[in-house]
Amino acid sequence: MTTSNDSFESLSRIRCKQLHSKVMSAEKAAELIPAGSTVGMSGFTGSGYPKRIPAALAKRIREINDSGTKFKINVWTGASTAPELDGVLAEVDGINMRLPYQSDPVCRQKINSGEMAYMDIHLSHVAQQAWFGFLGKLNIAVIEVSAINEDGTLVPAGSVGNNKTWIDQADHVILEVNYALTEKLDGMHDIYYGTAIPPHRKPIMLTEPDQRIGVPHYVCPKEKIIGIVETNDYDRVNKFSEPNDVAKAIANHILKFFDDEVAKGRFPKNLLPLQSGVGDVSNAVIAGLQHGHFENLTSYTEVIQDGMLQLIKSGKLSSVSATALSLSPEGLKEFNDNIDFYRDKIILRTQEISNHPELIRRLGIIAINGMIEADIYGNVNSTHIMGSGMMNGIGGSGDFTRNSFVSIFVRPSIAKDGAISAIVPMVSHHDHTEHDTQIIVTEQGLADLRGLNPSQRAEQIIEKCAHPDYKAQLWDYFNRAKAQNRPRHTPHILSEALSWHDNYEKTGTMKKED
């Protein structure tokens, strides 16, 4: 999310003169954050996070820790950020509690060693739980913006996330004004100020994915702003890789499924608003749509990736609603060069609206999300490696899956050169239960679980999705479980259900010896 300007005219984007006195260095701003405080930072999928203050704060924390005093803060964000935020703060053991989502290697290592607390929470639950007071007091917001208007309102950056809530809830606000962002972002955001705490909530009157229901800027009382740092830095570089054959095979199964459902009259001809997670398979689905016959598509999702720009450009995709841009350098160039074309086709919303159960159910989203593993009964693990190690987090997958028109989970059928099967007897951690998953897809095929009971689901999943190397082993488990003389609506052998994971850890493979 940058332009190519290497220098900038200081104060030129701080149009509210009253606030000029608050401009300071990142180091000074970091000093305004006390030990033990809870800090709400901007940032969603490596986009729109503060670029300088976290590093300055990390430096300060390291110095203080070296002197023998413990200095930690709680860090809340929209979702994942970048090494410049999560990485540097985790590195110096500066984080006590982190929520709601992360994907940083240093963070992950600290979380999994027990050195850092991490609360993995549905993205649609975060803002409201902050408002309810369930997460404790938010002390300070550190928010990246692209400009400050004369009236003190704030022009958002490349992601919106929870920024509106952090600004509202924090006692004090520190801003990073990023001159690397194009000023033409102004007007592309839709900040909804209609939320309330029960019993004062009202219907959210959004009925179309491209409808605007808010205002383009954050509202923040000037007296709350205690510091402003000017920056000129790029967002984290997001890679866009061309989909490989496995991703393409998965995408083809999904596209065929769409065709079949349209033919049966169950999906509209232009489908329904698409949500898709980040990654290879998403890219492959989007590439498939690019070359397919569907027209007038819409998207109501979390993140806008490169492929969606192409889909807009070709005229196939009419509009995208999301909470963040997450583009590669090439994607960003395309976006910046043609922003006047894209600006009325892209809306960036607060994440409580992008992920709102009310809206996802009303709009009837087709939800496509990645996973770590699924079991033969359709339970899905999105977060944990071998039952204990946190990967990233559940993110919005639960918000979309539970409330979608149809929920699809995707991944290759094997990992680690075949040592791991993505289809297992029982998932080692449950993020989405049998009640919520409808379609499971691997490169092997697509299992349609709608209207089925557990045993029928197992037959579909093993037959359609499992890798040939693991099919016999899965049938063997399922058949032996079914043959037991005990209640068996969901046939399991308790002493074996998690043995595949245990075997992998002990022997390096889930494959049983013959």
Next chain:
Amino acid sequence: MTTSNDSFESLSRIRCKQLHSKVMSAEKAAELIPAGSTVGMSGFTGSGYPKRIPAALAKRIREINDSGTKFKINVWTGASTAPELDGVLAEVDGINMRLPYQSDPVCRQKINSGEMAYMDIHLSHVAQQAWFGFLGKLNIAVIEVSAINEDGTLVPAGSVGNNKTWIDQADHVILEVNYALTEKLDGMHDIYYGTAIPPHRKPIMLTEPDQRIGVPHYVCPKEKIIGIVETNDYDRVNKFSEPNDVAKAIANHILKFFDDEVAKGRFPKNLLPLQSGVGDVSNAVIAGLQHGHFENLTSYTEVIQDGMLQLIKSGKLSSVSATALSLSPEGLKEFNDNIDFYRDKIILRTQEISNHPELIRRLGIIAINGMIEADIYGNVNSTHIMGSGMMNGIGGSGDFTRNSFVSIFVRPSIAKDGAISAIVPMVSHHDHTEHDTQIIVTEQGLADLRGLNPSQRAEQIIEKCAHPDYKAQLWDYFNRAKAQNRPRHTPHILSEALSWHDNYEKTGTMKKED
């Protein structure tokens, strides 16, 4: 749901004369249901189910099966029914696929032996998946009503459930007009006709629990009605038992929690609309509220039980919204004798509205649900015994839990005289994940999991909720799991996680020998 009239004037409640020709015996009506058909029946928590046709159908099925031909139907309802529906049809092996909820012993046995398919699905998902065509074609609706109006509209009975959807979706409708129901039920129902299939959905404009947004009667084209059976039978007898000491202890923990939250300013003084499951603990909470200091309470729930009538009578509870009455004979007498007092304080809605995520989240429900077991990380099993055997089903617990203001799960800390611990290392089936559960309560205490990571949750749950007989054993598991040298955000020992259940099945107790 009865009056005491033992006889009735035939046709007197079938005020649409055009339909008199459709009146027939239950046996004749049962002959209108072909083998292999999918039948949507009324019924929710033993209330409002057809009383005569299922038995006649079961007789017919038994005769046909005895002659060597297989005769099965698919049965969809609102929720659980009674022996006169689920029991008789299961007994003759007449059910192929059953959804979405049951609690019948014969049904359960057939489901767990693999003889009957059962799809356990969120109650809020049923009507929409029928509309989407995801569950297959609905052929016939068999619906209990309390009367037929002159214009052919139908006065609902003691439950609404999915009746509106079954009538809309089925090709043919068969009615049971039950003269045992008081005619004064007319006007207490609110049948919402504003739902649609995406992309045509609109906001549901309900903002208060006692607000009416629909019409009092079902609309059904007369030509769809192929049979009418007159009945005069009581609903299933629902027992009301006085709460025991364990239930009272659980209720007291919840009431203290309410007090604490009000004191902290996080809950309004009159709380928020209450949802509570069926059973002892619910009764105990209601009894506690009866003698407590909260005023102007409201309830937005599935089922109205005896205790709620008392709470309305005492003036503590202003209104109740539900989809079914489920009263004991004494409760029913109280209701019938004072129906003019209760009629503007009780609303019976379609279950897609009583359980709608949009409305549950907007209203900010306090959700209290029973469970089979919870694990130390806050995952909850609501449905399965020892990982494989179906008990009843998830019902609406997922609808309320995920979208609630605060979600509470309750049960005694032990079962089977202490051979089973309700708190285990890992639940043997996951219906509600760590992401959705906030408060766990046993008679031992209340664990508040809000804002905590898995290890912090484990400390709370073991310390506050586990029975003293199992505390040391749980600490031992957790401490050894934490001490492992592997990623351990959620510390588990894979080879032991389900061993408590396995031990119970093999040795008769979850207790480890010293």
